[in-house]
Amino acid sequence: MLQCISGIISTKYPFYGFLMMGLLLSCRSEIYFEGAYCIKNVDVIDPLEGLKKGVNVVVKGNKILRIGKVGELKLSPKNVIIEGKDKYLIPGLWDSHVHFYFDQQLALHMPELFLSNGITSVRDTGGAFHYMDSIRQNALMHPKTHPRVKIAGPLIDGNFNVYDGSVLPELSIRTRDVRESIAETEKLVVKGVDFLKAYEMLSPEQFEAIAAIAAREKLRLAGHVPLSMEITHAISLGLNSLEHIKNLELEAVKNSDSMLLARRDMLHNKSLLSGRQLRANIHRAQKQFAVDHIAPYTYQNILDTIKKYNSYQVPTLSIYKVPIYKIFREPFWRKSFELLPKTTRDQWEKSLLGSNDKINQAQKAFSDWIQKTTGAMAKAEIPLMAGTDTPLGYLTPGFSLHYELELMVESGLTELQALTTATLQPAKYFRMEDSLGLVKKDYIADLILLNENPLEEIARTRDIYAVIKDGNFIDKARLDQLQKEISEGLSVSALDQ
Numbered sequence: 102m103l104q105c106i107s108g109i110i111s112t113k114y115p116f117y118g119f120l121m122m123g124l125l126l127s128c129r130s131e132i133y134f135e136g137a138y139c140i141k142n143v144d145v146i147d148p149l150e151g152l153k154k155g156v157n158v159v160v161k162g163n164k165i166l167r168i169g170k171v172g173e174l175k176l177s178p179k180n181v182i183i184e185g186k187d188k189y190l191i192p193g194l195w196d197s198h199v200h201f202y203f204d205q206q207l208a209l210h211m212p213e214l215f216l217s218n219g220i221t222s223v224r225d226t227g228g229a230f231h232y233m234d235s236i237r238q239n240a241l242m243h244p245k246t247h248p249r250v251k252i253a254g255p256l257i258d259g260n261f262n263v264y265d266g267s268v269l270p271e272l273s274i275r276t277r278d279v280r281e282s283i284a285e286t287e288k289l290v291v292k293g294v295d296f297l298k299a300y301e302m303l304s305p306e307q308f309e310a311i312a313a314i315a316a317r318e319k320l321r322l323a324g325h326v327p328l329s330m331e332i333t334h335a336i337s338l339g340l341n342s343l344e345h346i347k348n349l350e351l352e353a354v355k356n357s358d359s360m361l362l363a364r365r366d367m368l369h370n371k372s373l374l375s376g377r378q379l380r381a382n383i384h385r386a387q388k389q390f391a392v393d394h395i396a397p398y399t400y401q402n403i404l405d406t407i408k409k410y411n412s413y414q415v416p417t418l419s420i421y422k423v424p425i426y427k428i429f430r431e432p433f434w435r436k437s438f439e440l441l442p443k444t445t446r447d448q449w450e451k452s453l454l455g456s457n458d459k460i461n462q463a464q465k466a467f468s469d470w471i472q473k474t475t476g477a478m479a480k481a482e483i484p485l486m487a488g489t490d491t492p493l494g495y496l497t498p499g500f501s502l503h504y505e506l507e508l509m510v511e512s513g514l515t516e517l518q519a520l521t522t523a524t525l526q527p528a529k530y531f532r533m534e535d536s537l538g539l540v541k542k543d544y545i546a547d548l549i550l551l552n553e554n555p556l557e558e559i560a561r562t563r564d565i566y567a568v569i570k571d572g573n574f575i576d577k578a579r580l581d582q583l584q585k586e587i588s589e590g591l592s593v594s595a596l597d598q
């Protein structure tokens with residue numbers, strides 16, 4: 102109607118027409134959003150579009166209701182306004198490789214540790230199902246105060262399982278043959294895991310059976326390359342995410358066939374070693390040799406296969422670099438221990454008392470090679486996801502994800518690519534890219550408001566002004582208070598109060 106009137110006026114009296122249209126537009130465009138809040142004049146960093154300056158973002162309920170340039174989306178002063186000038190809005194971050202089950206005392210505080218560091222979603226890559234399910238359910242019940250948790254349940258391992266609960270925690274299920282692998286995988290499917298994780302001691306036949314179930318159920322299959330196989334084979338069967346780039350190097354050498362035969366021979370395990378010892382022996386016999394003898398053509402062929410199958414790579418650079426380079430001895434890392442609950446802090450400090458600054462050169466070469474490979478993968482446009490393996494290796498939950506992003510950039514990714522590994526890529530991995538991972542209209546409002554531009558320096562993702570979880574605006578004062586409560590051991594689930 103309005104358009105119609107202004108159309109008539111503009112034909113008969115062009116000048117008045119323009120004037121009136123201008124008036125109408127300016128009145129119309131000052132909008133009041135009831136029951137919402139508006140982040141005004143903020144610089145948005147979108148994984149797809151990069152930096153967009155001067156944007157108004159309206160959040161209502163748990164969604165981004167509207168988003169528009171300051172000049173185009175005009176806000177009525179009646180709105181609840183959060184001044185966004187000189188601040189940067191990015192999607193909430195994911196840590197795509199965590200283990201709640203590893204330290205159950207610390208796990209009570211992990212949701213708050215993640216959230217107070219801007220981690221709004223995590224992917225748990227191994228723990229007993231009933232335990233992990235309770236953590237996931239708790240997160241689902243409190244979406245405004247807990248990070249989203251996606252779970253694999255236990256690792257599905259072979260006859261000599263590595264994490265069998267003797268020395269290492271019981272993160273895995275032992276499956277002695279194909280029949281048991283199928284039965285256990287089917288059970289996890291029925292229980293409702295978000296993805297599956299296959300482990301190193303499986304036979305090719307067991308792995309293939311698990312991969313077939315994952316494909317049938319349209320579940321992602323994460324894992325390590327089983328030592329009885331080579332990476333290109335595992336990926337062609339459906340290993341669509343690889344953790345730690347584990348065992349890639351074993352195929353990247355000229356004589357990979359004979360190395361595979363030697364591994365299979367060792368896997369017969371005539372001396373009946375534990376899975377943990379057996380795996381360690383095989384790694385000792387082959388890993389370093391392989392990294393020292395990478396054949397460029399074979400290596401490139403592996404990257405091409407990963408790319409062809411669009412297999413997500415979670416290099417977990419921190420779990421290599423922090424212990425190997427002894428980053429945990431550096432003051433900035435030690436300071437992060439202050440974020441931990443006291444019992445964990447004391448435990449970590451105590452176990453680090455005897456550490457020296459001697460770096461194992463072979464391990465260092467391996468860590469450097471993993472970073473180089475991560476850079477090569479980024480160049481080849483292989484999808485990467487940022488994950489840490491926290492709380493293993495003295496990696497403080499939440500804090501360490503920001504370090505992982507720094508290592509991504511150190512490995513050759515641009516700052517925007519690094520951000521994408523912790524935002525859009527995991528959303529795509531879980532097929533949630535239509536609702537999560539971008540700063541976009543109708544998307545879930547999981548966001549971080551930063552004081553500085555992380556595209557200039559990635560470490561600035563640490564400089565948090567506020568975290569928005571499921572639309573809930575949690576300001577810096579509340580985040581600081583939360584961290585204080587955790588470190589003083591005052592809160593078990595402070596955000597719920």
Ligand SMILES: [Zn+2]
Nearest residue numbers: 198200226490
């Ligand atoms: Zn792990």
